[in-house]
Amino acid sequence: MVVTIKDVAKEAQVHMSTVSRAFSMPHRLRPETRIKVLEAARRLGYRPSRVARALTTGRTHNIGFIVADIANPFFPPMIKAAEHAARARDYHLFIADASEDPAIETELVGALAKQVDGVVLCAPRIANAKIERLSEDIPIALVNRKMAGVPSVTMDVVQGARTAIEHLLELGHRRLAYVAGPRQSWTNTQISRTVHSVAEDRASVTVLGPNTPNENAGFTVADAIARAGVTAVLAYNDLLAIGLMEGLHNLGVDVPGDVSVIGVDDTVLARLARPRLTTIVVPTADAGTSAVDLLLQYTASDDLAARTAGHVSLPTQLVVRDSTAPPPNSAS
Amino acid sequence: MVVTIKDVAKEAQVHMSTVSRAFSMPHRLRPETRIKVLEAARRLGYRPSRVARALTTGRTHNIGFIVADIANPFFPPMIKAAEHAARARDYHLFIADASEDPAIETELVGALAKQVDGVVLCAPRIANAKIERLSEDIPIALVNRKMAGVPSVTMDVVQGARTAIEHLLELGHRRLAYVAGPRQSWTNTQISRTVHSVAEDRASVTVLGPNTPNENAGFTVADAIARAGVTAVLAYNDLLAIGLMEGLHNLGVDVPGDVSVIGVDDTVLARLARPRLTTIVVPTADAGTSAVDLLLQYTASDDLAARTAGHVSLPTQLVVRDSTAPPPNSAS
DNA sequence: TAAAATTACGCAAACGATTGCAGGGCGGTC
DNA sequence: GACCGCCCTGCAATCGTTTGCGTAATTTTA
Numbered sequence: 001m002v003v004t005i006k007d008v009a010k011e012a013q014v015h016m017s018t019v020s021r022a023f024s025m026p027h028r029l030r031p032e033t034r035i036k037v038l039e040a041a042r043r044l045g046y047r048p049s050r051v052a053r054a055l056t057t058g059r060t061h062n063i064g065f066i067v068a069d070i071a072n073p074f075f076p077p078m079i080k081a082a083e084h085a086a087r088a089r090d091y092h093l094f095i096a097d098a099s100e101d102p103a104i105e106t107e108l109v110g111a112l113a114k115q116v117d118g119v120v121l122c123a124p125r126i127a128n129a130k131i132e133r134l135s136e137d138i139p140i141a142l143v144n145r146k147m148a149g150v151p152s153v154t155m156d157v158v159q160g161a162r163t164a165i166e167h168l169l170e171l172g173h174r175r176l177a178y179v180a181g182p183r184q185s186w187t188n189t190q191i192s193r194t195v196h197s198v199a200e201d202r203a204s205v206t207v208l209g210p211n212t213p214n215e216n217a218g219f220t221v222a223d224a225i226a227r228a229g230v231t232a233v234l235a236y237n238d239l240l241a242i243g244l245m246e247g248l249h250n251l252g253v254d255v256p257g258d259v260s261v262i263g264v265d266d267t268v269l270a271r272l273a274r275p276r277l278t279t280i281v282v283p284t285a286d287a288g289t290s291a292v293d294l295l296l297q298y299t300a301s302d303d304l305a306a307r308t309a310g311h312v313s314l315p316t317q318l319v320v321r322d323s324t325a326p327p328p329n330s331a332s
Numbered sequence: 333m334v335v336t337i338k339d340v341a342k343e344a345q346v347h348m349s350t351v352s353r354a355f356s357m358p359h360r361l362r363p364e365t366r367i368k369v370l371e372a373a374r375r376l377g378y379r380p381s382r383v384a385r386a387l388t389t390g391r392t393h394n395i396g397f398i399v400a401d402i403a404n405p406f407f408p409p410m411i412k413a414a415e416h417a418a419r420a421r422d423y424h425l426f427i428a429d430a431s432e433d434p435a436i437e438t439e440l441v442g443a444l445a446k447q448v449d450g451v452v453l454c455a456p457r458i459a460n461a462k463i464e465r466l467s468e469d470i471p472i473a474l475v476n477r478k479m480a481g482v483p484s485v486t487m488d489v490v491q492g493a494r495t496a497i498e499h500l501l502e503l504g505h506r507r508l509a510y511v512a513g514p515r516q517s518w519t520n521t522q523i524s525r526t527v528h529s530v531a532e533d534r535a536s537v538t539v540l541g542p543n544t545p546n547e548n549a550g551f552t553v554a555d556a557i558a559r560a561g562v563t564a565v566l567a568y569n570d571l572l573a574i575g576l577m578e579g580l581h582n583l584g585v586d587v588p589g590d591v592s593v594i595g596v597d598d599t600v601l602a603r604l605a606r607p608r609l610t611t612i613v614v615p616t617a618d619a620g621t622s623a624v625d626l627l628l629q630y631t632a633s634d635d636l637a638a639r640t641a642g643h644v645s646l647p648t649q650l651v652v653r654d655s656t657a658p659p660p661n662s663a664s
Numbered sequence: 665t666a667a668a669a670t671t672a673c674g675c676a677a678a679c680g681a682t683t684g685c686a687g688g689g690c691g692g693t694c
Numbered sequence: 695g696a697c698c699g700c701c702c703t704g705c706a707a708t709c710g711t712t713t714g715c716g717t718a719a720t721t722t723t724a
Contacts, residue, residue: 052710384680
């Protein structure tokens with residue numbers, strides 16, 4: 001029913017191995033036989049079986065791509081870019097959604113391991129130690145996490161958070177809050193540290209969290225923010241920030257009149273929200289592309305000892321919109 | 333390096349075939365040997381190779397999932413649901429992004445065909461005839477397209493569009509516009525027809541398009557809308573609607589004061605946009621789940637003749653928010 | 665033009681599982 | 695107590711490629 005290499009061999013009156021070579025090492029064939037084979041293949045509509053090929057070569061030409069939550073608008077552009085990059089190199093992408101759960105995440109790399117050449121973990125929620133262990137079984141590349149010996153791409157959120165806080169300080173804010181994300185998130189740690197170190201003795205900072213990074217959690221935390229007596233807040237991501245803004249609006253707290261809000265990611269939502277959200281732009285698409293590049297580059301060398309784990313750090317920047325303003329009584 | 337069925341066989345002192353059976357047909361084994369094997373497998377950390385298994389059985393336990401544009405917020409919830417549904421049945425998902433291009437879409441199913449048991453085409457942009465041809469090579473399930481002999485799930489957008497238009501008519505609008513989506517989109521055809529048939533002699537309807545279904549296109553079309561002298565518009569999807577609203581705002585046209593706008597999909601964006609977008613809610617997640625269910629059910633029977641292509645139609649409904657109001661001089 | 669070097673291609677053994685077939689052991693029946 | 699049948703497990707072919715090895719064919723070199 002399906003046409004195999006053997007059919008092509010018969011059609012072209014050569015041996016299977018010659019057909020195989022016509023595809024994988026064309027230059028080792030006499031031009032006329034190569035043409036004869038390719039012609040026969042075309043005639044029969046032959047497509048090599050990637051499965052069979054994978055079995056002998058040990059390379060599936062597939063990549064696993066695990067994200068915390070596909071529905072979080074932070075990820076789709078990254079997935080899209082990664083998928084295109086992979087395809088350009090004749091790779092295909094398995095997508096899996098870990099539902100923000102470390103256990104599922106771990107399980108997923110195990111499940112995928114046998115049918116991919118490597119997996120990229122996006123914003124992983126699992127511990128470094130476990131990643132280390134997993135990466136002994138299968139090449140792993142990380143997005144938004146940094147680990148020695150593991151290829152990774154991070155977004156320089158420290159830089160972004162620094163300018164964000166400086167922005168708030170310049171506006172005159174002295175009582176800040178950080179609405180934290182998931183505890184296991186590397187980005188969360190980075191931002192949190194930066195907020196503290198930049199504010200230092202120039203402003204107080206209250207931390208609220210950890211939170212699941214979605215709008216609901218943001219909405220819920222609004223109450224605590226209102227009571228915390230802060231005039232500005234940086235949220236772990238846009239989703240939390242937007243939920244928070246809704247929550248505050250709901251409580252009659254004006255943004256940015258009473259409280260300024262800054263998000264992170266610059267997802268589509270940020271421009272749309274009212275007030276338009278001041279946020280930190282992160283290059284998600286670039287991250288997706290770089291991640292598959294690094295992974296492929298890492299898996300390229302066959303002897304494991306020689307493997308070199310590249311790292312790339314992507315710049316971020318603050319985009320000021322309408323959700324930030326001077327604190328309430330700064331005019332008085 | 334990797335542990336194979338042979339290693340387990342040696343460890344458990346049985347033949348490979350016994351190991352194989354311990355997994356695929358446990359009941360055919362004496363309990364003690366089964367335990368012995370499973371125990372050995374566990375000790376060695378054995379995981380069957382899905383690749384090798386695929387080669388003999390002919391079933392990869394993978395599904396291809398092709399969407400027009402991952403970055404369109406319409407798709408992520410669908411992908412997420414589909415991925416979860418697939419995983420629950422021990423299937424994995426290949427995601428591919430066709431970039432709204434029929435040629436790429438066709439190419440993708442070809443590329444994926446050899447390593448999946450079937451592919452679901454979401455909101456396909458390719459012609460029926462071609463789908464028909466493709467589905468001879470590989471089982472296909474459709475989302476938002478209906479074809480005899482091909483499993484499919486559609487969202488009853490006719491129902492949704494009807495109520496949307498009725499809503500506008502009730503508000504008093506008499507000059508309507510439909511901002512069309514991609515020509516090849518089945519949904520687009522459905523909506524367009526419905527708009528005409530419902531409006532009929534109760535209102536005029538201008539069609540603008542086709543358009544690529546993104547915000548940019550919506551923004552661009554604003555000018556034409558402003559000039560068309562219409563008081564209400566239904567857009568092919570939320571993206572177009574939101575872009576249009578921005579464009580109108582930019583031209584000093586008030587929504588909904590001067591022009592009412594309705595979208596389709598109820599993506600996250602609809603609630604966030606200002607004014608909040610009146611739109612047609614479509615059950616994307618259900619569609620994702622149903623699609624893989626139908627596909628798997630379709631591929632279940634081995635003899636092709638007996639295959640039966642199921643179809644499910646999912647209900648939609650209008651959610652009225654702030655982007656619709658009576659036409660301008662209805663008060664005068 | 666014969667020997668040497670190279671090239672082109674066939675042969676067959678993998679890769680890691682599944683599965684129809686068959687044989688050995690054991691219990692039940694007459 | 696011999697025979698029949700079932701249950702359990704081993705044997706080996708198979709899925710569709712790749713690839714090291716060898717040999718025949720061709721080209722290069724002297």
